[in-house]
Amino acid sequence: MLSEFSEIKGQLKNLCEERSNLLDTLRQLEAANIEGEASGVHDGEFQLMKQFSSLGRGKYSEYSTTESSDDIEKQELDEASDEEEANYLDANECFSEHHTSGGSVVGDNMENKTIDASAQAQVVRRTKLPDPVEKEKGVSLWAMIKDNVGKDLTRVCLPVYFNEPISSLQKCFEDLEYSYLLDRAYEHGKSGNSLLRILNVAAFAVSGYASTEGRNCKPFNPLLGETYEADFPEKGIRFFSEKVSHHPTLIACHCEGRGWKFWADSNLKSKFWGRSIQVDPVGTLTLEFDDGEIFQWSKVTTSIYNLILGKIYCDHHGTMHIRGNRQYSCKLKYKEPSIIERNPHQVHGFVEDVSGKKVTTLFGKWNESMYYINGEWASKPKDSSVLSLLWTRNNPPPNLTRYNLSSFAITLNELTPGLKEMLPPTDSRLRPDQRHLENGEYDKANAEKLRLETRQRMSRKLQENGWKPRWFQREGEDGTFRYMGGYWEAREMATWDGCPNIFGEIDQDLLNSFEGS
Numbered sequence: 423m424l425s426e427f428s429e430i431k432g433q434l435k436n437l438c439e440e441r442s443n444l445l446d447t448l449r450q451l452e453a454a455n456i457e458g459e460a461s462g463v464h465d466g467e468f469q470l471m472k473q474f475s476s477l478g479r480g481k482y483s484e485y486s487t488t489e490s491s492d493d494i495e496k497q498e499l500d501e502a503s504d505e506e507e508a509n510y511l512d513a514n515e516c517f518s519e520h521h522t523s524g525g526s527v528v529g530d531n532m533e534n535k536t537i538d539a540s541a542q543a544q545v546v547r548r549t550k551l552p553d554p555v556e557k558e559k560g561v562s563l564w565a566m567i568k569d570n571v572g573k574d575l576t577r578v579c580l581p582v583y584f585n586e587p588i589s590s591l592q593k594c595f596e597d598l599e600y601s602y603l604l605d606r607a608y609e610h611g612k613s614g615n616s617l618l619r620i621l622n623v624a625a626f627a628v629s630g631y632a633s634t635e636g637r638n639c640k641p642f643n644p645l646l647g648e649t650y651e652a653d654f655p656e657k658g659i660r661f662f663s664e665k666v667s668h669h670p671t672l673i674a675c676h677c678e679g680r681g682w683k684f685w686a687d688s689n690l691k692s693k694f695w696g697r698s699i700q701v702d703p704v705g706t707l708t709l710e711f712d713d714g715e716i717f718q719w720s721k722v723t724t725s726i727y728n729l730i731l732g733k734i735y736c737d738h739h740g741t742m743h744i745r746g747n748r749q750y751s752c753k754l755k756y757k758e759p760s761i762i763e764r765n766p767h768q769v770h771g772f773v774e775d776v777s778g779k780k781v782t783t784l785f786g787k788w789n790e791s792m793y794y795i796n797g798e799w800a801s802k803p804k805d806s807s808v809l810s811l812l813w814t815r816n817n818p819p820p821n822l823t824r825y826n827l828s829s830f831a832i833t834l835n836e837l838t839p840g841l842k843e844m845l846p847p848t849d850s851r852l853r854p855d856q857r858h859l860e861n862g863e864y865d866k867a868n869a870e871k872l873r874l875e876t877r878q879r880m881s882r883k884l885q886e887n888g889w890k891p892r893w894f895q896r897e898g899e900d901g902t903f904r905y906m907g908g909y910w911e912a913r914e915m916a917t918w919d920g921c922p923n924i925f926g927e928i929d930q931d932l933l934n935s936f937e938g939s
C-alpha cells in the first residue's frame with residue numbers, strides 16, 4: 423500500500439518535472455516574443471485558454487514532492503485543549519506570493535523603505551520583515567503529527583514555528599490588497615457601465631486568493647476581543663476587524679473605500695482527511711456601493727494538501743456566485759486540481775443578466791490574472807485580441823522569507839511611527855508572541871504563546887457569561903455581524919473604554935472565577 427503510494431508519487435514527480443521543463447521553455451518563448459499580448463490565431467476558447475495558461479508567470483512548485491527533512495526536534499505537545507478546538511485552522515483570509523523552496527531568510531541589514539508619493543498622505547511603510555534575531559529551527563510537521571496519530575489533529579497545539587507573523591484579523595485585510603478594483607467598479611457604475619462594474623467586482627473576488635499561494639504557515643488565532651485596524655490613506659481605505667466569538671471562531675470585518683463599503687464575517691468549517699484538510703468558509707461577503715448597488719458572495723472551498731509528505735500547498739475549488747441587486751450577477755468556477763488537468767488554479771465563469779442570459783465570459787487564474795471576453799464568444803475573431811485584462815497580481819517582494827508574504831502583507835503588522843500610542847490595547851500589532859515571531863525570537867514567542875493560550879482557554883466561559891464584542895453586533899435574520907461604528911471616533915479621542923488589556927497578565931479575579939467553576 424505504502425510502496426504503491428510512493429511509486430505513484432515518484433511517477434507524479436517525474437510528470438511534474440517534465441511539466442515544469444515545458445513551462446520553462448514556454449516562459450522563455452514568451453519572454454522572447456510576447457509582451458502582454460498573445461500572438462497567433464486559434465480555433466476556439468479551448469485553444470485560447472491553453473495559450474493563456476502558457477503565458478502564466480506563476481510557479482508550479484507546489485506540486486513538487488520534495489520531502490520535508492525529518493529534522494526530528496521533539497516538541498512537547500500540549501494536551502488537546504479547548505483553545506485549539508478551532509485553532510488549527512483559524513485563518514480567515516489570505517494572500518501570498520511565489521514559493522521559496524528553502525526556508526532561508528536572507529536579507530541585508532538595511533531597513534529599506536519606500537516612500538509613497540501620493541499627495542494625500544506620506545505613509546512610509548516597510549518593504550521587508552525585520553531580520554530574525556535567532557536562527558530558525560527546523561521542525562517537521564510530520565514529526566509533530568506522527569506522535570499524535572489517532573488524536574484529533576485540530577486539537578493539537580503546534581509550536582510557534584508553524585505560525586506566520588500575521589493574525590487572522592490581519593489576514594482578512596489581505597483580501598483588500600486589490601481594493602483599486604472596487605474603486606474602478608464604483609466609477610464604471612457611476613458612469614453608467616454596470617457591466618464593467620460587475621467585472622471588476624468579480625476580479626476583486628478572485629484577487630482575494632492571490633496571496634494564498636505559497637503560504638504554508640498558520641496565522642495566529644486572535645484572542646476573543648482582539649482587534650485590528652488598518653488605515654491606508656494611500657489606498658483610500660480604512661479597515662477594521664474584531665474576533666467576535668471563540669466558540670465557534672468568528673471574525674467580523676468592515677472596510678470603507680472610495681464610493682463603497684465592504685463587510686463580512688467568517689467562520690470556517692474544516693474537515694481533516696489525513697493527508698489534507700478541507701476548509702469551507704461559512705458566511706457572506708457584502709459589497710455596497712454608495713449608489714445603492716449591492717453584491718454578495720461567499721468564498722469557495724480551500725483544501726490544504728501534503729500535510730504529511732511533500733510541500734504543503736493550498737488550492738481553491740467550487741463555484742462562487744456573486745449576486746447583485748440590479749442588472750447583473752456572476753458565476754465563477756474555481757476548477758478542482760486533477761492529475762490530467764495540468765493547468766492549475768483556473769477560474770472561469772460568466773456574467774449573467776436578470777434573464778439568465780450569459781453576457782460576458784471571464785477567465786484567468788486566481789494566482790495570476792483575470793480577463794474577460796466582451797460579447798458573444800461565437801461572434802468574435804478567435805485570437806487574443808478579444809481579451810481584456812481586468813486584474814493582474816503584484817510582483818512578489820525581492821527577498822521572500824519562508825512565510826512568503828506579499829509586499830502588502832509585510833506592511834500589515836508594522837508599527838509605523840506614532841501608531842503604537844494610538845492603538846487600543848486589543849490590536850493584533852501589540853500581541854507579544856506574534857511580535858516575537860516576527861522578530862525571530864522563537865523561544866520568547868513560544869513562551870508568550872503558551873501564556874496567552876491560558877487566557878484563550880477561558881474564552882468559552884467568558885462567552886457563556888455574556889461577553890459581547892465591543893465593535894460589532896449581530897443583525898438581521900441571518901445574524902451576520904455588522905460594525906456599530908465608533909472605533910475611529912474613539913481613536914480620535916484616545917478613549918479606549920471597554921477595551922481590556924487582553925495581552926497583559928491575566929486578571930486574578932477572572933482566573934479565580936474560571937478555575938472555581
Ligand SMILES: CC(C)CCC[C@@H](C)[C@H]1CC[C@H]2[C@@H]3CC=C4C[C@@H](O)CC[C@]4(C)[C@H]3CC[C@]12C
Pocket residue numbers: 510511512513514515516517563584634637638639640641690701703721722724726734735736
Ligand atoms: C499545520 C500547518 C502548519 C498547516 C498550515 C496550513 C495553511 C496553509 C492554512 C492554515 C489556514 C489556511 C487558511 C484558512 C482560511 C482561508 C480562508 C479562505 O477563504 C481562503 C484560504 C484561507 C486563507 C486558508 C489558506 C491556507 C491556510 C493559511
